[in-house]
Amino acid sequence: MVEPSYPESAHDYSSDAEEFERLEDSLGEAPRGALVVSAIAVGLLLVGWLGLYFLVFLPRGSVG
Amino acid sequence: MAINEEAILKSELRWAMVVGGIVAVILIAILYAALAMHINPPSNREYVDPKTLHLSAEFTEANLGTRVDPNGQIVARVIATQFEFVPNCIVLPAERDVTLRFTSPDVIHGILISGTNVNTMIVPGYVAQVHSRFTKTGDLLMPCHEFCGLGHSQMLATVRVVPAEAFRPGPDGRIACGDRR
Numbered sequence: 001m002v003e004p005s006y007p008e009s010a011h012d013y014s015s016d017a018e019e020f021e022r023l024e025d026s027l028g029e030a031p032r033g034a035l036v037v038s039a040i041a042v043g044l045l046l047v048g049w050l051g052l053y054f055l056v057f058l059p060r061g062s063v064g
Numbered sequence: 065m066a067i068n069e070e071a072i073l074k075s076e077l078r079w080a081m082v083v084g085g086i087v088a089v090i091l092i093a094i095l096y097a098a099l100a101m102h103i104n105p106p107s108n109r110e111y112v113d114p115k116t117l118h119l120s121a122e123f124t125e126a127n128l129g130t131r132v133d134p135n136g137q138i139v140a141r142v143i144a145t146q147f148e149f150v151p152n153c154i155v156l157p158a159e160r161d162v163t164l165r166f167t168s169p170d171v172i173h174g175i176l177i178s179g180t181n182v183n184t185m186i187v188p189g190y191v192a193q194v195h196s197r198f199t200k201t202g203d204l205l206m207p208c209h210e211f212c213g214l215g216h217s218q219m220l221a222t223v224r225v226v227p228a229e230a231f232r233p234g235p236d237g238r239i240a241c242g243d244r245r
C-alpha cells in the first residue's frame with residue numbers, strides 16, 4: 001500500500017508555519033479547478049445559446 | 065495571505081472580462097437580428113372595444129381571414145375566442161411580407177405559429193399585430209399558448225403557407241382555405 005504523502009492530521013505538522021504554508025498552497029491550487037469547471041459550464045451555456053440563436057432562431061425569419 | 069488575495073482578484077477581473085465579452089457578443093447578435101434581419105418583439109399598441117367587435121369596421125365576421133388590400137398589403141385578421149380561432153384556417157403566401165392582426169372578445173389568449181418566430185399574446189381590448197415573412201410552405205399549426213379555460217387544449221388553427229405563385233386571391237382580394245381557384 002502506498003503511504004499518503006500528506007500528514008494524517010494537522011498535529012503531524014512540525015510547526016504552525018508549515019501548516020500555514022501547506023494551507024496556502026492548497027488554497028492557491030483550488031481556484032484552478034473551479035475555473036476549469038466554471039469555464040466548461042459557461043462555455044457549454046454560450047455554445048448552446050449561440051447554436052439555438054443562429055441555427056434555430058435566425059432561420060425562422062423576420063417578425064415584428 | 066496577501067499573495068493569494070492578489071491572485072484571486074486577478075482571476076475575478078479576468079472572469080469579469082470574459083463575462084463582459086460574452087454579454088457583448090450576445091448584445092451584438094441581438095442588435096444584428098433587430099437591425100439587419102428585422103426580428104423584433106411585436107410592439108403594436110392599438111385599442112378596440114371587445115364588446116362590439118362584431119359591429120366594428122374591421123373585425124366583423126365577413127372581414128375576417130386573409131385579404132390583399134388595394135395597396136398590395138396582405139393582411140390576415142383573426143379573432144381568438146374561447147375555444148376557437150375565427151377563421152380556423154388562413155392562407156398566406158411564402159416569401160411575401162404579411163401582417164397578422166388578432167384580437168379577443170373574451171379572455172387573454174396567445175398564439176405562436178410553429179416553425180416561425182411569430183408569437184404574441186392576444187389581450188381583449190387590444191389588437192395584436194405581427195409582421196412576418198414565411199420562408200417555408202405547408203400547413204403550420206397555430207395553437208393557443210395562453211391557458212384560456214377548459215377547452216384551451218382544443219384551440220388551434222392552421223396557417224396554410226402556399227408558394228407565392230399559388231396565392232391567387234379573388235376579385236375582392238380575399239382568399240380562404242377552402243378556395244379552389
